[in-house]
Amino acid sequence: MMMKIVISDDRFGWNDEEEQAFSGFSAELVVADCHTEPDVIAACADADAILLNQAPVTAAVVEKLRRCRVISRYGIGYDNVDIRAAEKKGIWVTNVPGYCTEEVAEHALGMLLCCVRRIPFKDRGVRRGGWNLNQPIRRMSGRTLGILGFGATGRAFWEKVQGFGFSRILVCDPSIERKLLPGMFGEAASFDDVIGCSDFISLHLPLREDTRHIINRRTIANMKDGAIIINTSRGPVINEDDLIEALNTGKLGAAGLDVFEREPLPPSSPLIGMDNVILTDHSAYYSQEAVSILKTRTAMNARDVLEGRVPKTAVNRPRV
Structure with a gap:
């Protein structure tokens, strides 16, 4: 047969x-x-x-x-x-x-840059005839980047951000001590330290029971005001309702999301109408x-x- x-x-x-x-x-x-x-x-x-x-x-x-x-x-x-x-x-x-290790790392970096510089917001404004669209923007250099998860994509992202002038790069992963390259900038940190000390947080986590909704109302409350979150890993590592609430109140400054709790993202999702969110279609791999x-x-x-x-x-x- x-x-x-x-x-x-x-x-x-x-x-x-x-x-x-x-x-x-x-x-x-x-x-x-x-x-x-x-x-x-x-x-x-x-x-x-x-x-x-x-x-x-x-x-x-x-x-x-x-x-x-x-x-x-x-x-x-x-x-x-x-x-x-x-x-x-x-x-x-x-x-x-x-x-797709390099693609995901590049996508995460692109999202971070766009969130910090508000590039999509400015692009939309200029297309509508706007100008002098200044909003509060702070430079990346001298600030703290946190990386949650240090598998292949987390490591590739870490390698790509070496020249951006961060004051600290905090990396949280159970096996981080064995993976940090000598001569490169970064330090092993606990989950709480990454959450509490970082201005920018990039998620590179697998979806497991212990990572599902690891970003939630409680952990967001411990973040710096105005922190930016990038997620190119799996949607359900973030509690989306809690994220939306934090973005609406200004607790979080922005988010770059390639993955979501429900995919495709429902047309009714509040994320679609938010100017401080960048959305892509689970395509970081591509x-x-x-x-x-x-x-x-x-x-x-x-x-x-x-x-x-x-x-x-x-x-x-x-x-x-």
């Missing part, structure tokens, strides 16, 4: 890399358009491999997968997959770490080079499993 490989929800509009990765392999490649659990079940129940973007693969979905051997996720995060359910059913789950790498590695992870090899970047270890 020919194997079936399903791309559950295509975000990119082409499949050249996937077709190349499965060249010479006896399989049917199917592109679906899944958004809900029933969608995934209907499209993937008889799949041998799922190449997964953002569709939900819950325990209920996993239960209905009759032949699946691997769920290969396009991306670093895998919070839309029930890992335990997949492992119990003998299904590998894989991801693609590192494919460059043409990064997407090509992502698609190739996602397909190759699935092919490895289907040909009996242990995948290079597995996030679980099923008993198979």
Whole structure:
């Protein structure tokens, strides 16, 4: 029987890399358009491999997968997959770490610069005929930057900000002592020190139970008045209602957000109408080079499993 490989929800509009990765392999490649659990079940129940973007693969979905051997996720995060359910059913789950490290770090830096200099606000004002759109802006040099999370993207961001003249760069991560490069500027700090001492905070955290809503009313209250938050990690690390409240009251000066608690961002979200917020569409990962790498590695992870090899970047270890 020919194997079936399903791309559950295509975000990119082409499949050249996937077709190349499965060249010479006896399989049917199917592109679906899944958004809900029933969608995934209907499209993937008889799949041998799922190449997964953002569709939900819950325990209920996993239960209905009759032949699946691997769920290969396009991306670093895998919070839309029930890992335990997949492992119990003998299904590998894989991801693609590192494919967009530079892109995310650059995006975070771009958002920080735009928030500090109020560039989108000024751009909109000039287009409406405005001029002399001066608002209180303070220089970045001489102030304190905090980085929460020091995985690949947090580290790349830290390397990129070395020349900006910060008085301090505070970095919070459990393994920070082993990761700071000698001869570069930065110091290990506790979460409370980063929150309490930083003028600018960039989030590079994975989404786990201990990081969900780690930025909330209580932690925001401990921040400096007018602090700026950048989030290119995962939306739910911030309690969005608490963030909106702090931005409205002026407790926080601005926020740059690429990720949200609900995606796409609902049209009714108060964030859309706020001048002190920069919004992008969960696209910090994107460059043409990064997407090509992502698609190739996602397909190759699935092919490895289907040909009996242990995948290079597995996030679980099923008993198979």
